[in-house]
Amino acid sequence: MSETATLLVVDDEPELREILSEYFDNQGLVVHTAASAVEARSVFSKQLPDLAILDIRMPGEDGLSLARWIRDQHKDTGIIMLTTAGDVVDRVVGLEMGADDYVPKPFDLRELLARVKSVLRRRTENTKESKPTQEGxxxxxxxxxxxxxxxxxxxxxxxxxxxxxxxxxxxxxxxxxxxxxxxxxxxxxxxxxxxxxxxxxxxxxxxxxxxxxxxxxxxxxxxxxxxxxxxxxxxx
Missing domain, CATH: 1.10.10.10 (Winged helix-like DNA-binding domain superfamily/Winged helix DNA-binding domain)
Structure with a gap:
C-alpha cells in the first residue's frame, strides 16, 4: 500500500460511511467520505484521492456516472465499485466504465481491504513518474x-x-x-x-x-x- 494513501468512500448510507471510515483509518489510510456524487466532486476539487470506493446505487447521480467522470478526469485514481450481490449487469457496466475492481454487498471488511491494497499497489506501480521511451x-x-x-x-x-x-x-x-x-x-x-x-x-x-x-x-x-x-x- 502506498504511503499515506488517500481513500474516498462514496455511499448514501451514513452508517456504512462511518464504519468504513473508522476501519480504513485504523489501517493507516487517510479517509474522506461523501454521501453523493456532488460531495465526491467537491472532495476531488480539494484533494485527489488515490482510490475511490463507489456505491453504484445512490439517489440522484449514481456511482456508474461518477466512475465515468473519475476515469475521464482523474485517470490515475483507482476505482472499486460496491455492487448488489449477484447483479451481473452492474458489474459489467462498472468494468466498462473503467473500474479496477468490484465488491458485492454485503462484504467482509478484510476482503475489501485486500482489494483496496491490490488496486493501490497496481496503481502506484503504474503511475510512477517518468517520460515515455520508444525502447521496451x-x-x-x-x-x-x-x-x-x-x-x-x-x-x-x-x-x-x-x-x-x-x-x-x-x-x-x-x-x-x-x-x-x-x-x-x-x-x-x-x-x-x-x-x-x-x-x-x-x-x-x-x-x-x-x-x-x-x-x-x-x-x-x-x-x-x-x-x-x-x-x-x-x-x-
Whole structure:
C-alpha cells in the first residue's frame, strides 16, 4: 500500500460511511467520505484521492456516472465499485466504465481491504513518474505497450487510458506470447489470486482490451480466443 494513501468512500448510507471510515483509518489510510456524487466532486476539487470506493446505487447521480467522470478526469485514481450481490449487469457496466475492481454487498471488511491494497499497489506501480521511451515497447495490434512506463499508446503516439488490471493482463500476454492461457493462469500470473474461479471479469477485461488494440474487435487477431482453454496473444 502506498504511503499515506488517500481513500474516498462514496455511499448514501451514513452508517456504512462511518464504519468504513473508522476501519480504513485504523489501517493507516487517510479517509474522506461523501454521501453523493456532488460531495465526491467537491472532495476531488480539494484533494485527489488515490482510490475511490463507489456505491453504484445512490439517489440522484449514481456511482456508474461518477466512475465515468473519475476515469475521464482523474485517470490515475483507482476505482472499486460496491455492487448488489449477484447483479451481473452492474458489474459489467462498472468494468466498462473503467473500474479496477468490484465488491458485492454485503462484504467482509478484510476482503475489501485486500482489494483496496491490490488496486493501490497496481496503481502506484503504474503511475510512477517518468517520460515515455520508444525502447521496451511491444506491439499489440494498433497499439504499443511500454512495459517500463506502464503506458499504452495508439498509432499516433497518443496515450490510451487503461486500468491497472488491463496493464497486468497485457504484461502477462507480453511475457507469454503465442501460448494459450486459461483464466486461472491469467489470474495467477497477473497476481490476482483473490478473484473467484468462476468470475467472468477476465472476459470483460479482454473484451475492453480488444476494443483498444484490435483493428477489428469483432474479429480479434491479436488476443485470440482458444476454444476450451482461454486466450492467446498472437505475435505473428
Amino acid at each position: 515497447r511491444m506491439r499489440f495490434g494498433v497499439c504499443e505497450l511500454d512495459l517500463a512506463m506502464h503506458r499504452l499508446y495508439d498509432s499516433d503516439g497518443n496515450e490510451k487510458p487503461m486500468t491497472a488490471m488491463e496493464f497486468d493482463l497485457l504484461k502477462v500476454f507480453a511475457e507469454h506470447p503465442n501460448r494459450a492461457l486459461n483464466r486461472d493462469q491469467l489470474m495467477e500470473l497477473a497476481h490476482n489470486k483473490d478473484w473467484g474461479v468462476f468470475d467472468r471479469s477476465i472476459d470483460l477485461r479482454i473484451m475492453r482490451l480488444r476494443r483498444k488494440i484490435e483493428p477489428n474487435p469483432e474479429k480479434p487477431e491479436v488476443i485470440k480466443t482458444v476454444r476450451g482453454i482461454g486466450y492467446m496473444y498472437v505475435t505473428s
